[in-house]
Amino acid sequence: MKQSSEKSSLLEVRDLSTHFFTEDGVVRAVENVSLEIHPEEILALVGESGCGKSVTGLSILRLIPVPPGRIVNGEILFEGRDLLQLEEKEMEKVRGNEISMVFQEPMTSLNPVFTIGDQIMEAIELHQGLDKSEARKRAIEMLDRVRISSPETRIDAYPHQLSGGMRQRAMIAMALSCQPKLLIADEPTTALDVTIQAQVLRLLKEIQREMGMAVMLITHDLGVVADIADRVAVMYAGRIVELASIEAIFGRMRHPYTKGLLDSIPQLKEKTRRLNAIPGQVPNPMDLPVGCKFHPRCYLMVEDCKKEEPPLFRTDGDHFSRCIRWQECC
DSSP states (O other): OOOOOSSOOSEEEEEEEEEEEETTEEEEEEEEEEEEEOTTOEEEEEOOTTSSHHHHHHHHTTOOOTTTEEEEEEEEEETTEEGGGSOHHHHHHHBTTTEEEEOSOHHHHSOTTSOHHHHHHHHHHHHHOOOHHHHHHHHHHHHHHTTOSSHHHHTTOOGGGSOHHHHHHHHHHHHHTTOOSEEEEESTTTTSOHHHHHHHHHHHHHHHHHHTOEEEEEESOGGGGTTTOSEEEEEETTEEEEEEEHHHHHHHOOSHHHHHHHHTSOOTTOTTOOOOOOOSOOOOTTSOOSSSTTGGGOTTOOGGGGTSOOOOEEEETTEEEOOTTGGGOO
16 A cells, blocks of 8 residues: 655554564454555554554564564555664664654653653763753753753652652653654553643654654554654554544544444534443454455445455555545444
């Protein structure tokens, strides 16, 4: 699938497949995924847990644990360079410098025996070549930029001395300290309460605009992307099943799975509306159904859906759907 756009791509993922080889069988976590991210764009990668979102993000940075994981196919082009062809030393220069990542739970990513400042400064010194005093100044500036109060003091705090929201802000500060061109944010608000979630997402949007960087926002919650994303890629069973602008996804979705995700979002204006859960279970990645992977849970399913997996159809413009009945959907 080639996505046309007037903008050139910052990142282009082509036919990416990442598998995990276990004693019980092969887990096809990501299968033939293709997507593009343009400069200064926010692309949301959305789907249920286990659909392959995080593995896609980790694959882009070549952080898949080997073994048991392995990228078995595809290209990951960043500014025209195929990251899969780079030597590890070259890839280390990309990670944290040109492409950064914010993980779900900062307490598993932050080292508890080093201060927040030490950890931010390490990345700055490594990639930017600044001395300690300059790196400390930059770290304080970044903590201030992510709205951490008294950054001159907080820089010497340890992770356990900060609240969950402040730890996540510190992680964002660390990821942005080298002014990357692309930020991959993997469920950056999952462990936070709703109020703090909204603050962190607004902050991410503000900084993205200020710095002019691109963002891949990985989330299971389609509701959180409405005010932040430019485009949405919906994943199911390791595949992209719908890809479109945020307006198209919320205005005229073309895949039954996307409709199911939207119907499960509570609406404050419709207090009496019943939430419709998607029936059935997410399939076992080692035993995926033949044909369309969503057909056992789909209200539009016909016999042809069981025969072969559909391609991504271009429904209109830059709107794509992996459904043979997309014209009847929604």
